[in-house]
Structures are given as C-alpha cells and as structure tokens.
Amino acid sequence: MQDELIAIKGVKDGLLISLSPTENWQSVTDHLAARIDARADFFAGAAITIELGTRPVPKYELSSLKALLERRGLSLSLVLSESDTTRESALALDLKTDSNKRSAATEKQETLPVDPEETGTGGVLVRRTLRSGRIVHSKGHVVVFGDVNPGAQVIAAGDVIVWGKLRGTVHAGADGDESAVVCALEMSPSQLRIAGYIVTSPAGKRRHVAPEVALIRDNQIVVEARR
C-alpha cells in the first residue's frame, strides 16, 4: 500500500513527508504525486519537509522531487536525511537540509532551546568553503571546515563554528537562543547575528588575526579572543 511508501504528518511549520528509503524512487515519487493530487486542498500552500532516511539521493533526483512539489504549489523547505550524498545534493540546490536526529528532537520539544549537551551530535558539518550565494540552514549547529566567503550565509538555531575565515553573513541562535556563539579562526563577517542582535565588522583591514568567539553579554554582541 501507499503507506509503506510514504508517510505524511503535520508538524509545527507545515507537513513532514517521509519517503521510504528502500522502495524504488520512481514509484515513491509517483505515489507522492498521486497523494498530493488526490487531496490538493489539504496540501495547498504547505511548506514541506521531506524526510529521506538513509537513501542517497543524487542531485538530479532531488531536483525533480523539488520540481514535482513546486508544480503543485508546494515549497520544499527542508530536507532531512542521514545520507551525506543527499545532504550534499540539497546544499547544491540551495535547499535547507538537516540530519534526522535533530528533527526528531526538535519535533518533540519544539519550545525548548537547542541544548548542545543533551542532543550532542545535532548539526551539520560542511567540509568545504562556502562560496558566494551558498546558504546553509540548520535546526542544530553548523560547523564549516573551510571559509565562509562574502555573499555566503550560515543560519543555525545553535552555534556556528568556522574552521577558516568567516567573511559572509552568519546567524547563530536563529530561533532565539541567546546563549548561542559564533567561533571563527578569522572573524570578519559582513554581518553577524546572534538571536535578535546584529553587528557588522569594523571597516578596514585588521592587522592581527586570531581565533575569536562572538557571544551575547550584557545585551550586546561582544567578540573576544578565545582564552
């Protein structure tokens, strides 16, 4: 039956559609299209989170899935996957992506702030430089092993750690967590936000470059060297 291929449920900000990670991709997506078409009014305008489990989905397949939803007026707002390939595909298509574990956690405790101690591994590791136009969005933490170039963006509900030069725009604690921090080996973001606070980097070149941490203290963002 269809239910083995796909499962649909309502979540905080739209619909969560889980696609079977083992069944044939074509039949899964065909079923999905049929389900949506059968109840167009139920789906109308919803923001869709797709959960793909362990299935490695190449970019072209993910792209056609996105198109399938868009043709029906639905926006694919988040791709949940345990597969690196799938998350890479999602990033390549500028889609928000995240691992499954985090989603399960945030679903149950929607109102709780992200707690790095308890949820441990929730987050995305990006093992390359984020170039202009690239956006990484996560409900957990984001670690970039590379630079964040001007014009690139990182948005995380948790912390953002850049093992490289941070020159783009970064938003930590995007869901309002004021305890979130941003760390970088070279801290010169075009704009840095933590929760509801915004700062920009001072103009001009800096003589001294050292790893720094940005955090909220006394109702403002401060940037300091890591002791």
Place this chain on the structure above:
Amino acid sequence: MGGKVVTITSGKGGVGKTTATANLGISLANLGKKVVVIDADIGLRNLDVIMGLENRIVYDLVDIVEGRAKLRQAMIKHKKFEQLFLIPAAQTRDKMAVSPKDMVELTDKLREDHDYVIIDSPAGIERGFRNALEPADEVLIVTNPEVSAVRDADRIIGLIEAADKGPGRLIINRLKTEMVNKGEMLSAEDVFDILSLEIIGIIPEDEFVLSASNSGVPVSLNEGSRAGMAFANVARRVTGEDVPFMDLEENPGFFKRLMRFLDGR
C-alpha cells in the same frame, strides 16, 4: 579522447572573457596547436569582432546545432593562423536555441582533430553559462581586481564545483600595479585570499588591449604589449608548461632603470 575543451567564464560581464578567449586562441595557435574557439554568447556575439572575422560569417553555432550547416561550413579560418578556427554565435537567437547536450556533441566532434576547443561563456549563471560549462575539461575564470567581480567569480566557482568541473584556474585581468601599491585596488594576493584558486595568469592593464579589440587584431599579436605577453604566458601554462610570472612593475622609468643599472642589477 583527443583535444581538450577549455571554457572561459566569469559570472560578471565586462571583465574580459572574450578578450581572454581571443588571445588564448591566438596564443595557442601561435604555439603550433590546432585550435577552435566557440562563441557561446548567443544573441550578443563579440568574439568574431575581436578576432577580426566578423565579415566572414556565413553560418553560426545555431546553424550547426539545428542542422542547417555542416560543422566545417561554420568554422571560420583565421586570417593569419591556418590552424585556428572560430565558430561564431548566432546574433538573432537566444541562449535557449542550444542545449548543454548539443554543446557536448559538438565539442566531442571538434576534439577529434583539434588540440584545444576554447569556449567563450556568456556572463551570468543561466542557460548560456550551463551550455559553456557542460563540455568543459578545464574552466578558466576571469576576474578583475575589484570586489564585485571577485564576488561573482566566487559564486561561479561554487557552481563549477557543484557541477564537478572544478576547481578551475583564475585569470586576474586589468591589474594596475600603481593602484595596488597605493592600496586603491585589490592585489593578486587579495583576490587569491578570497577565492583560494590557482592563478594561471595576471594580466596588467594595457591600453593596447582596447585598440587591439577595436581593430580585430588581438593584443597577443602585438609583441610590445605587456598584456599580450601575459596572455601568451597563460596559453603556455594551459599546455602544461611551467612559466614564471612576469614582473608587473609598470615602466620603471628611465631614472629608476638607471638606478638599477648603477646598482648592478
């Protein structure tokens, strides 16, 4: 698999893609290579003008793709180099007239009996760029030492990497050493610091380039031009030769040269 397909792109317009394509084509031909240059900027063709071949166009890229002309018929032989050909863009159509697959088929045929196929990509990140990127074995990204051009180059490099055509190499065009020294222009080091991409050429600003483009005789045919020399060096690096970067210090001036001479240099 025969020849190599090199695509020249930039993201931003007006940074010197077409100039670079023309000069790279000429310089490679000058090294004795068999070369075809393709203008993929359908609707806004320029390469023919810069190469001085505008008045010889009968058929174009779209004519080949749509079967109105045989490949050979649309290949225009250069006036000076017997082994250099141009396939011009159509002027009356748009980018959608050609698909990435068409470009792969076309370049696969051209590879068979040419050493290099050089594609001049249009500006932008849409279909025209995709057409130019799809068949590429190597991508050269042209940028100017200015913030907006570098930003666009960064975006395009990201797209090239995503298409598994990376990492590509960088041509920094129109560098003015004087301005860099005064801190008014990004230096090659500044550009490299942001893009982290191997630099295959640094082309100094040179007024010969404009007059050369207008007269249809690419600047690399002018032996007195520093930009021409720099482009010739890019061509040699494309063939795998290890060529040292030239001294970009602009005309040291008589006095300075005298001082150097007296210094024993």
